[in-house]
Amino acid sequence: MAKKYNYVKNGKQYFRKTKTVGHDINGNPIKKEFYGDGEKDCDRQIEEYMNNIKSGLPAGYEKITLAMAMHSWLFDVLFYADDFKSASFEKHETNYRLYIKNSPIAILTLYNMVSLPIQQWYNSLYENGMSTTKIKDINKTLRAFFTYEITQNMLRYNPCSEKRIKIPGNSQVDDLEKLDKDNEKLFLTDEEIDIIKSNLDFSNKLHVAILLSLTHMLRKGEILGLAIKYVDTKEEKNIKIRQILSKAKVFNKDGSFKRVLRLATPKSKKSVRTVPLVEDFIPIMERHIENQKNLYKENGKEWTENSLLFLNSNLNFWDPRNFSTAWERFLKRIGLPKYKFHILRHTGASLLFRAGARLEEVQELMGHEDSDITRKIYLHFHPEDKRDSINKMAYLIKNINI
Numbered sequence: 001m002a003k004k005y006n007y008v009k010n011g012k013q014y015f016r017k018t019k020t021v022g023h024d025i026n027g028n029p030i031k032k033e034f035y036g037d038g039e040k041d042c043d044r045q046i047e048e049y050m051n052n053i054k055s056g057l058p059a060g061y062e063k064i065t066l067a068m069a070m071h072s073w074l075f076d077v078l079f080y081a082d083d084f085k086s087a088s089f090e091k092h093e094t095n096y097r098l099y100i101k102n103s104p105i106a107i108l109t110l111y112n113m114v115s116l117p118i119q120q121w122y123n124s125l126y127e128n129g130m131s132t133t134k135i136k137d138i139n140k141t142l143r144a145f146f147t148y149e150i151t152q153n154m155l156r157y158n159p160c161s162e163k164r165i166k167i168p169g170n171s172q173v174d175d176l177e178k179l180d181k182d183n184e185k186l187f188l189t190d191e192e193i194d195i196i197k198s199n200l201d202f203s204n205k206l207h208v209a210i211l212l213s214l215t216h217m218l219r220k221g222e223i224l225g226l227a228i229k230y231v232d233t234k235e236e237k238n239i240k241i242r243q244i245l246s247k248a249k250v251f252n253k254d255g256s257f258k259r260v261l262r263l264a265t266p267k268s269k270k271s272v273r274t275v276p277l278v279e280d281f282i283p284i285m286e287r288h289i290e291n292q293k294n295l296y297k298e299n300g301k302e303w304t305e306n307s308l309l310f311l312n313s314n315l316n317f318w319d320p321r322n323f324s325t326a327w328e329r330f331l332k333r334i335g336l337p338k339y340k341f342h343i344l345r346h347t348g349a350s351l352l353f354r355a356g357a358r359l360e361e362v363q364e365l366m367g368h369e370d371s372d373i374t375r376k377i378y379l380h381f382h383p384e385d386k387r388d389s390i391n392k393m394a395y396l397i398k399n400i401n402i
Contacts, residue, residue, distance in 0.1 A: 017036075070101075
């Protein structure tokens with residue numbers, strides 16, 4: 001039997017049917033036109049579409065683009081999720097706003113999404129100078145988004161899974177290049193450590209923070225978020241890392257945001273940890289606690305277990321940027337280069353390795369989620385150590401005539 005056609009579009013014959021596929025918020029019918037290669041093909045399309053509607057997909061799902069769906073995922077789902085960390089939301093929102101929102105894949109329809117155009121976009125980003133590490137980070141955001149869309153029946157599989165997407169380049173090479181770039185500034189030398197130590201005055205809160213980071217390998221945000229209830233100098237003699245001070249983006253529903261200082265949970269489960277106090281540091285910490293307690297009283301503020309130990313001169317949150325500025329001024333005053341505060345944490349870890357500490361011990365003290373992070377960064381020993389080691393080969397040269 002010959003196929004029936006009732007409509008011509010762009011010179012080609014179709015069989016067209018109109019079907020009510022849903023209703024809008026006012027109760028008005030939503031109609032959709034279907035075009036098939038004959039009546040049977042048109043009926044098949046209608047049946048498939050209506051089955052998708054019955055499975056929970058919204059009317060018009062076939063027109064929803066990646067950008068539309070991703071914005072909804074961010075601000076209608078993650079924005080309200082109690083169990084979702086603000087730092088993770090900020091990372092996903094930043095990747096969406098800076099890279100995905102206006103990308104070639106943003107206009108692709110979600111329901112028909114496949115891996116190839118994403119792979120081609122990644123290749124293009126890499127060819128234009130984006131690092132493998134950054135592309136991998138963008139892929140993590142897309143993979144998390146697609147995982148959610150699978151639960152909504154919008155996708156049958158995740159097009160950004162490791163089996164379907166190959167990240168161009170080599171992230172290990174990126175890491176090594178970054179390490180080589182920063183290697184000279186990764187650790188303080190023994191001479192620099194001595195200069196810092198000789199210039200410390202423990203009536204100064206910055207100086208207490210400097211030695212605390214060097215000896216206990218605490219991050220800047222961990223120090224600035226340290227409350228008195230998390231420091232025990234008498235019985236357990238330890239410091240509990242349970243909160244950090246961070247400058248986070250606070251978003252509005254329209255995607256606008258402002259940055260505010262606030263206490264937050266550490267960035268990973270491993271970062272929540274208990275660090276034993278170095279015995280000789282206890283008197284320094286006790287003196288600092290007493291100084292802070294007196295400062296509270298002088299300013300008419302109540303001293304409680306939630307009182308922070310490192311605040312600005314007004315006894316408010318110490319802005320990490322202002323803290324870093326104070327650190328840089330200290331370095332300038334004592335004649336050292338402009339190092340990031342994080343170098344103290346690096347140096348402390350390297351000194352532990354030099355003293356014979358095991359990798360697992362250092363990993364736990366530092367709060368690293370993955371031992372590979374500890375291994376990659378902190379097994380690059382001091383230049384002095386490497387020089388001492390290589391000079392052990394001198395005996396091979398001693399009897400050679402030059």
